[in-house]
Amino acid sequence: MSYAHLDAYSRLLRGAYEAAMTKQRWPVAPRRPIEASWHRSLAAGIDPGITSAPLVYDLDYIDDVRQAHPLHPLLPLLSRTLAGLADEIGHVMIVTDAHGRVLWREGGTAVLRRADQIGLSDGHQWEERNVGTNGIGTALAVGRPMHVYSEEHLMRALHVWSCSAAPIVDPDSGRVIGCVDISGTARTLHPSTVALVGTAAKLAESELALRMHERDDRLRRRYESLRGRPGILLSPTGRVISGDPAGRLGERVPLLDSHLTDDPDPPSDGILLPIRPGEHVRVSGQRMILRDGTVGLLESFSDGYLLRTVPTATPPALALSFLGERPPFVTLGDREQPLSLRHAEILALLALHQHGLTAEQLSFHVYGDYGNPVTIRAEIHRLRAQLGNAIAAKPYRLACPIEADFLAVRRHLAAKDPAALARTYSGPLLPRSESPEIRRERDELEAQVRACLLRYGSPEHLWAYAQTSNGRNDYEILERLAALPSTDARSAAARARLA
Structure with missing residues (x-):
């Protein structure tokens, strides 16, 4: 993009930005991803007048986080790929965790001094919900590389900056574990930089995959040395490594809903002591209902787990009474209990879709276009507290025999x-x-x-x-x-x- 095109786009952006910030009709909308990010940021109540990202880490302890983070061994790779570019053209390279918290940065003294003024420095958080549209936060929000130019930022203090950022996905857990970013003055950072940043993220993911396969091989060798190879071998994140040749469990067995200790929410005082991102909570002894309805028991094995199926009696039937004017209630075994309307809706939908529904599908069926999968996950968590293992996950489904008055009506209609x-x-x-x-x-x-x-x-x-x-x-x-x-x-x- 030439400087003439950049100037023209800047003029368009200024008009759109001022209209958006004053809640007027936008004469011309910016790029679609930026428009969507502005909507998210304004709906979150972000003040465009803030001048810095918030500091959320106690800097006396941040070295502990860096040492424990899975991207720490890859810093030389990222540095070789990007830091030279940053030094050459006066930019700063940033590496964050999965929630946009800055863990590392490299650049010249002058640009680092300017970055300090806006919180583009260690321990500050750049998620969209903190500072609005920006390269790091928006790349994490949409899950792909993003270039954010000048007035595309929501914070006015960032209008002299441009950023190219890309999320990094851990192939082991399937989760985003960080973000790599190049930031600099608006006119010196060309939009094509986003391709280079995206390539650096892919290189990091390839290196993570190589290390993952090496760990798998070591774990598999220990497993194969066991007499009889009991159980199914899982990685610490629940990936199936060996012992399931028919593939009945799929690629991954869901462990605890929050098996990572990396909490995205800082406490009310704004500053938190670093935790250890990527550290796994040992869940040995956990019982779970598998995809085929059998019950599995997790046992620790080396750095991973063995999953053994255990004999169990047929689980009690779940009886749903949802027809008529009487408040909905459920009977599980010999126990009858009333249900809230929302919980009854979720159970009815799972009974109607016995192959299962994702959180997104459930959210759409319950709330329509305005649904939020996070709300559904919270409701499922409360339902499980009442019904135990009657609801399985990934996808959400009923994992026990089902009786429902409305399903009986369907059968009578067919007959x-x-x-x-x-x-x-x-x-x-x-x-x-x-x-x-x-x-x-x-x-x-x-x-x-x-x-x-x-x-x-x-x-x-x-x-x-x-x-x-x-x-x-x-x-x-x-x-x-x-x-x-x-x-x-x-x-x-x-x-x-x-x-």
Whole structure:
């Protein structure tokens, strides 16, 4: 991009930026990823007038974090790839952790002094939720390399800067573990720098993959020395290394929901003592329900785990009672307990999608376009506290036999059995639910029940339907009942309702 094009783009950006910050209509929107980042940043309440990223690490202890971080051994590789460029053209190279907290930087004295003024230095955090649109935070937010130029930054103090950043994904855990960034003055950092930064991130990931395979080989050799090779060999992050030739567990077994100690949220005082990013919590002794419904027990083995299947009795059935006006409740074994509407919606959706749903899919089915997978994960956590291992993860699914009144209604409809239908159908499915998927299922079920009873049902079956909330004033149902002999009490009741 030539300087003329940069000048023209800067003029466009200034107009869009001022309109966005004053909540006016944008004359011309910036690039789509920047526009989306502005929306996220403003919705998070970021003040464009802040002048520095927050300091979140106690610098007296940051060396401990650096030594423990999985990117520490790769610094020479990143330095060889990028630091020379930074020195040559007066830029600074930054390496952060997965939450945009600066752990290392390299550059000339002059540019480091300028970087200090905006918090582009050790221990400061550059996530979007802290400082708005910026190279590091936006690359981490979208999960791919990003170049953020001048007025594309949300902070006005950054308008003299440009940044190219790329996230680094750990092939072992599948998680983002850091970000590499080159930052400098707006006109000296060309947008094409983002390709070089992306290449450096890929080189780091390749080196991590090589080290991972070497660890796997060492662990596999120890495993193969065991007599009988008991159990399935897992890495510390739950990757299946050996012992599952049929692939019934997939590539990874989910361990504890938070198996890393790297907490993204600083405490209320703003400064935190460094923790050890990437350090794994040992979860030996954890029981889990596997994808095929069997129960597994984790045992520590060298640097990883052995997963052994254990015999277990058939788990108790989960019975869902979600039809009609009565508040929803669940029966697990011989224990009956009421449910909140949200928990009932989640269980109904899992019962309707027995192959499982991701957090994103569940969120969409429950809340529609405005759903947030984080909210769903929190609700699943609360449900598990009530139902134990009845809900499995990745994807979320019911891991025990299921009985549900609305599923029984479906079976009776398929069998065209009006007697069983009249006994089972006590009213609409979760009538207070506003979930788009539940509403669709509720309306479809209601229409099919009504049509089946009108076609095949006897007066007894129609009368049973007339006791439900929708059947109580159903004109066609009541007309059929009113046609019964006048001595029939059901006929009198139907005529009264029609009147």
